[in-house]
Amino acid sequence: MERVIIDMDEVMADPMGAMIDWYQKEYGGEINYQNMLGGSWGRGFPEHHQAMIRERLMGEGFFRHLPVMEDCVDVLKEMNQRYEVFIVSAATEFPNSLKDKLEWLLEHFPFLTWKQLTLCGDKRLVFGDYMIDDHVKNLKYFQGKKYLFTSAHNLNITEYDRINNWKEAGEIFLK
Amino acid sequence: MERVIIDMDEVMADPMGAMIDWYQKEYGGEINYQNMLGGSWGRGFPEHHQAMIRERLMGEGFFRHLPVMEDCVDVLKEMNQRYEVFIVSAATEFPNSLKDKLEWLLEHFPFLTWKQLTLCGDKRLVFGDYMIDDHVKNLKYFQGKKYLFTSAHNLNITEYDRINNWKEAGEIFLK
Numbered sequence: 001m002e003r004v005i006i007d008m009d010e011v012m013a014d015p016m017g018a019m020i021d022w023y024q025k026e027y028g029g030e031i032n033y034q035n036m037l038g039g040s041w042g043r044g045f046p047e048h049h050q051a052m053i054r055e056r057l058m059g060e061g062f063f064r065h066l067p068v069m070e071d072c073v074d075v076l077k078e079m080n081q082r083y084e085v086f087i088v089s090a091a092t093e094f095p096n097s098l099k100d101k102l103e104w105l106l107e108h109f110p111f112l113t114w115k116q117l118t119l120c121g122d123k124r125l126v127f128g129d130y131m132i133d134d135h136v137k138n139l140k141y142f143q144g145k146k147y148l149f150t151s152a153h154n155l156n157i158t159e160y161d162r163i164n165n166w167k168e169a170g171e172i173f174l175k
Numbered sequence: 176m177e178r179v180i181i182d183m184d185e186v187m188a189d190p191m192g193a194m195i196d197w198y199q200k201e202y203g204g205e206i207n208y209q210n211m212l213g214g215s216w217g218r219g220f221p222e223h224h225q226a227m228i229r230e231r232l233m234g235e236g237f238f239r240h241l242p243v244m245e246d247c248v249d250v251l252k253e254m255n256q257r258y259e260v261f262i263v264s265a266a267t268e269f270p271n272s273l274k275d276k277l278e279w280l281l282e283h284f285p286f287l288t289w290k291q292l293t294l295c296g297d298k299r300l301v302f303g304d305y306m307i308d309d310h311v312k313n314l315k316y317f318q319g320k321k322y323l324f325t326s327a328h329n330l331n332i333t334e335y336d337r338i339n340n341w342k343e344a345g346e347i348f349l350k
Contacts, residue, residue, distance in 0.1 A: 005300075086300055092289040098273035114267040115297045121290035125180075125261055127302045 001084045003128035004173070005142075008089035008101060010134040010151040012076070012109075013066040016041040019053065036153040039135065044152070057094060064100035068108050071166035077111050078174050087112065088126055090138065091119040130173075132163060147172075176259045178303035179348065180317075183264035183276060185309040185326040187251070187284075188241040191216040194228065211328040214310065219327070232269060239275035243283050246341035252286050253349050262287065263301055265313065266294040305348075307338060322347075 009015050019041075020031055029046055036044040045053050056062055079085055087105060091097050098119050105117055118126065123138040131142045134151040139160060147169075148160035163169050184190050194216075195206055204221055211219040220228045231237055254260055262280060266272050273294050280292055293301065298313040306317045309326040314335060322344075323335035338344050 003300075086297070088300070092277055092292045092294070095274045095277050095289075098277065098294065099270045102267055102270050102273065113296070114270075117267045118293060118295040118297075118300055119267070119273065120293040120295070121288070122261070122293075125178075125263070125293055125302070126300045128300070 001082070002130065003084040003086065003144075004079065004130045004132065005086050005088050005123075005126055005128045005144075006076075006131075007133040007135070007138065007149065008087055008091075008105070009063075010041070010153075011132060011149045012069055012072050012087070013063070013104065014069055015057075015063065015066055016044075016152065018062075018066050019056070020044075022056075023049070023053070033152050037156045039137070039153055041151070041153045058096060060096045061100065063094070063097040064104055066104060069166060071170070073108060075166045075170040075174065076109060078170070080111055083130075083173065084128075085112070086116050086118060086126070086128065088118045088120060088123060090121060090123060090135075092121040132169065136160070176257070177305065178259040178261065178319075179254065179305045179307065180261050180263050180298075180301055180303045180319075181251075181306075182308040182310070182313065182324065183262055183266075183280070184238075185216070185328075186307060186324045187244055187247050187262070188238070188279065189244055190232075190238065190241055191219075191327065193237075193241050194231070195219075197231075198224070198228070208327050212331045214312070214328055216326070216328045233271060235271045236275065238269070238272040239279055241279060244341060246345070248284060250341045250345040250349065251284060253345070255286055258305075258348065259303075260287070261291050261293060261301070261303065263293045263295060263298060265296060265298060267296040307344065311335070 031044045033044055042053055089101055091101055102117055124141040127143055129144045132147045132149050133139050134149045134154055139146040146160055147163045150162055150164045206219045208219055217228055264276055266276055299316040302318055304319045306314055307322045307324050308314050309324045309329055314321040321335055322338045325337055325339045
């Protein structure tokens, strides 16, 4: 079976969407999507709220209650039958996210097991046939076929084949 | 730089030793080292205490307070200068161990960073030049040079080159 390595945040889960929803409810502030270009959706929030956003990301529970990306469950359920699927999340920067991410995954994707999750600091360490990720820094060193999963912060990237949503992932991987 | 992938439990940390110390203090029971052969130090505890040992492993805090293997800090500090060191621990089976393992690592090995830690379910996913691990199931699929780190449960294994302790690791990697 071919191996597909799939990123969690901004690919399966929607931390940016959750943070923006919360921020607009609490502060009613404007989001600057232009500032996100270059790799970080966090930069879309105003300078004077950066520390607070970071604190919320570092806290307990934030990654436990994220929305699941549309069509992700259905497509991944099928992919899991046909490929060796591994979910790889760069998570060790956020100690409180680790258990949250595991529980979130097993709740929303009950067909996956703990054996399929990797929580790491650096994705250069993993290998496989395909990688789906929203960050160039993660795709860069991967030796298999790479797909950039479209996200607000990577709209300016042109060097990679894209997957714009999970319907498209299904068209590529389940044909 | 060559990449060395190093296991945590029974290689850097001593969960078996910690569990035996606690068990003998609490219950004064005998440990059957013969039963460990075949891959699991947990089987060294009597049948009627298996559930309790498992519960302790699954609980919060167990992996936070483990002893560090002798000479591990000094040798690894040097290795970290000369190699690309990654610590890879099969940990997602134990949700409460994840944050504990990260904090334990950064406390005892302050020269390592969160970028160097991977908490996974399956080590087939990682690649590098060397792997040091006490489990055949982890070494088996690795494509680089493999070293079996000696532990009570693997004394009967003959197919791998061994590292018996961190002094020996130093002789191999720091010559």
